[in-house]
Amino acid sequence: MALLAPLFAFAGRFIGKLLNMAFGWASTLLFGRVPQSKQLLLSGISLAAIAWVAALIGVILPDIGTVLLAFVPRPDWVPEGWLRLAMLVLALILPLVVGVAGMIVLDPADRPSGLGRLGAVLRGYPYAAVLALVLLIMLIVAPVRKLRSILKGWNDEHIPVIVQPGGYDQVATDVEHALDSAGLDIARGRAPFILELPSRLLAAVGGSSVRRLVPDKLIVLQNKSLEVTLHPSDIAISGKKENVARARAAIATRVTFTAAYMTTAEESQQVEDVLLAISEGRAPGGAMAAVDDRLARLTIPHDEWEVLYRQRLQVERDLRERQAAEHGSVGFGPLALVGRLLRQLVG
Numbered sequence: 001m002a003l004l005a006p007l008f009a010f011a012g013r014f015i016g017k018l019l020n021m022a023f024g025w026a027s028t029l030l031f032g033r034v035p036q037s038k039q040l041l042l043s044g045i046s047l048a049a050i051a052w053v054a055a056l057i058g059v060i061l062p063d064i065g066t067v068l069l070a071f072v073p074r075p076d077w078v079p080e081g082w083l084r085l086a087m088l089v090l091a092l093i094l095p096l097v098v099g100v101a102g103m104i105v106l107d108p109a110d111r112p113s114g115l116g117r118l119g120a121v122l123r124g125y126p127y128a129a130v131l132a133l134v135l136l137i138m139l140i141v142a143p144v145r146k147l148r149s150i151l152k153g154w155n156d157e158h159i160p161v162i163v164q165p166g167g168y169d170q171v172a173t174d175v176e177h178a179l180d181s182a183g184l185d186i187a188r189g190r191a192p193f194i195l196e197l198p199s200r201l202l203a204a205v206g207g208s209s210v211r212r213l214v215p216d217k218l219i220v221l222q223n224k225s226l227e228v229t230l231h232p233s234d235i236a237i238s239g240k241k242e243n244v245a246r247a248r249a250a251i252a253t254r255v256t257f258t259a260a261y262m263t264t265a266e267e268s269q270q271v272e273d274v275l276l277a278i279s280e281g282r283a284p285g286g287a288m289a290a291v292d293d294r295l296a297r298l299t300i301p302h303d304e305w306e307v308l309y310r311q312r313l314q315v316e317r318d319l320r321e322r323q324a325a326e327h328g329s330v331g332f333g334p335l336a337l338v339g340r341l342l343r344q345l346v347g
Helices: 004-031 036-060 062-070 080-105 115-122 124-152 168-181 193-206 241-254 266-279 287-295 302-326 334-346
Strands: 155-159 187-190 219-223 226-231 234-239
Touching (some): 036 080, 036 124, 080 115, 115 124, 155 241, 168 219, 168 226, 234 241, 266 287
Antiparallel strands (some): 155 234
């Protein structure tokens, strides 16, 4: 028995890691890559939903509850009846916690008031049930899809985005155009039903807080060696290594601005708004200098800073090309300067 204990411990840790990886894949497939400020909250909502189902089963089916209790370390001085009572309390209050957390996910201006808050909290009961079911489905689907990628020799990449309300189709169109322009010969399609089903279930019971995060449908841009799945908070790219790299580069260079933010932090998105205004000629003079000053002071993750700096360079490039076209030239380099001088002399 002493020899088996380390094996059981190793197996437990291994299974725990697999479940953790599966939960991560499931969350990515379900929600995409959500803003960093909401990741912990959504994970808590998901875990609360699963814990609620476990507690509810333990209350309704005592025999199964006994099995569940066997996995809970219980001090000798704690009666087993207390743990059963705790499961009953959890079954009653966890959905309310899910409902409250669902309101917190919303931006402050979008949160309900008055009796609307009570309705949002009570909605936690059907939402917890559906979310638990959805996560169980995803815990099966996600590893299967991951295994499929491994068997095909595919790589996975993710580009975080935050699609603006009503902008999902526009983002899909812009990404599709970028991939086609890169010669990837992409066809638009709908995601498999098993991936769309969770979204429909969650949207049916989750209210506005969930509808803002989960799309009514998922669009997939694909060919034989590449799949690009568009989530409202993530662009998931799977395919052969070379095609994944080309798709990532095409999106980064050709989709400077669309109906989505390419960053998740609020401070970063404010800079994106200014850069868009500069690109469209709506910003006041000196706006680019203000952006540079802001970039020098922003305390954001490095990957988001790089996205903003890339956008800043792309905006400057586009402005230079626009000004060059207005002056009848193709650039501002030495050759372009010589060309303008020659045209003036000839003219």
